[in-house]
Amino acid sequence: MTTPLLEITDATKIYGGGFLQGGKKVVALQNFNLTIPADTPKIVTIAGESGSGKSTLANLVLGFTPLTSGKITFTGHDLSKLTKEERGIYRRHVQVVFQDPYAVYNPFYRVGHIYDLIIKNFKLAKSKKEGRELIEEALNVVGMQGDEVLHKYPHQLSGGQRQRMMVARAYLLKPDLIVADEPVSMVDASLRAMILDIMLRLRDDYGISFLYITHDLSTAYQIGDDIYLLYQGSIAESGSTTEVIENPKHPYVQQLIGSIPVPDPDQKWDSEISLPDDELMRSHTDSGCRFYARCTHHWEKCLTTQPLLYQINGSSHQAACYLYADEK
Ligand code: ADP
Ligand code: MG
Numbered sequence: 001m002t003t004p005l006l007e008i009t010d011a012t013k014i015y016g017g018g019f020l021q022g023g024k025k026v027v028a029l030q031n032f033n034l035t036i037p038a039d040t041p042k043i044v045t046i047a048g049e050s051g052s053g054k055s056t057l058a059n060l061v062l063g064f065t066p067l068t069s070g071k072i073t074f075t076g077h078d079l080s081k082l083t084k085e086e087r088g089i090y091r092r093h094v095q096v097v098f099q100d101p102y103a104v105y106n107p108f109y110r111v112g113h114i115y116d117l118i119i120k121n122f123k124l125a126k127s128k129k130e131g132r133e134l135i136e137e138a139l140n141v142v143g144m145q146g147d148e149v150l151h152k153y154p155h156q157l158s159g160g161q162r163q164r165m166m167v168a169r170a171y172l173l174k175p176d177l178i179v180a181d182e183p184v185s186m187v188d189a190s191l192r193a194m195i196l197d198i199m200l201r202l203r204d205d206y207g208i209s210f211l212y213i214t215h216d217l218s219t220a221y222q223i224g225d226d227i228y229l230l231y232q233g234s235i236a237e238s239g240s241t242t243e244v245i246e247n248p249k250h251p252y253v254q255q256l257i258g259s260i261p262v263p264d265p266d267q268k269w270d271s272e273i274s275l276p277d278d279e280l281m282r283s284h285t286d287s288g289c290r291f292y293a294r295c296t297h298h299w300e301k302c303l304t305t306q307p308l309l310y311q312i313n314g315s316s317h318q319a320a321c322y323l324y325a326d327e328k
Helices: 054-061 084-093 111-121 128-141 159-172 189-206 217-223 241-246 251-258 300-304
Strands: 006-016 025-036 043-048 069-074 094-097 177-181 209-214 226-231 234-240
Touching (some): 006 054, 025 226, 025 234, 043 054, 043 217, 054 177, 054 209, 084 094, 094 159, 128 159, 128 189, 177 189, 189 209, 189 217, 217 241, 234 251
Parallel strands (some): 043 209, 043 226, 094 177, 177 209
Antiparallel strands (some): 006 025, 006 069, 226 234
């Protein structure tokens, strides 16, 4: 097998627990594993309710926060061991799109200046003209023109324009991976469709993979290749998106998908399927299944030992539930 683009092995992130935090520990992410291959660009969805650990994972991959334990490698390089120079290269190959694009722009600079800075900082062009051509190309990829936006200030753009510009900004560096943390949560339905479509095009035409973070399963169903469903920091279920959503195995995911009203089966995934905010229910125990309190199947061992991810029918579909402990 060729070296994967991104490989996350047993990633665990624990916040707090120290003297200053008053001893309160939050296991934000626990033993998380994920692989994105280098040869097949993919949109990999990380889905989960608010507080399930999605942004923690994004921050770990982006190197904004260190792991408590485990390992993340990018094209075989351990992120925790990058030299300064390698970190520079990494920052170019892995880009990010946040939920709120406004927070990213400096309001005192015209949009064009923001792009010029990237061209300059990453030495992307030899001349001003070449730089301008690169910017124009990136804007065209997201259906925009330089003349329309470059002379404006961020507040003069619509939310949708700002978000598309974020994608264009990420594209400018021709990254291998874009970490998109809830990129369409704050935009309306038509813009959401447009941005999802741009993501598909970047995957298919430009070979860019995505770590697509969302609390909305319907958009994952529309564009995602693989999906990892988080519940309180652990993977509840993972596999191909169609497999998992059409044939969910974990009781949590079954409840989630079963609780979605189905007025017309063909329309099933057209409406937004938001995962409920459940942070208050976060269990503080390290042992046992985190879904125990809400599950209808619970056995004694669920309370004492957290189930591993079990494979379903020998496929890539996995669920962390003792119901599948015997399956090979
Ligand atoms: P999501 O993005 O899925 O909503 P997060 O990854 O932001 O979830 O948070 C996961 C858990 O970790 C939550 O319980 C959150 O309160 C906690 N958490 C996140 N960031 C920090 C931090 N910097 N310090 C302490 N706790 C944090
Ligand atoms: Mg988040």
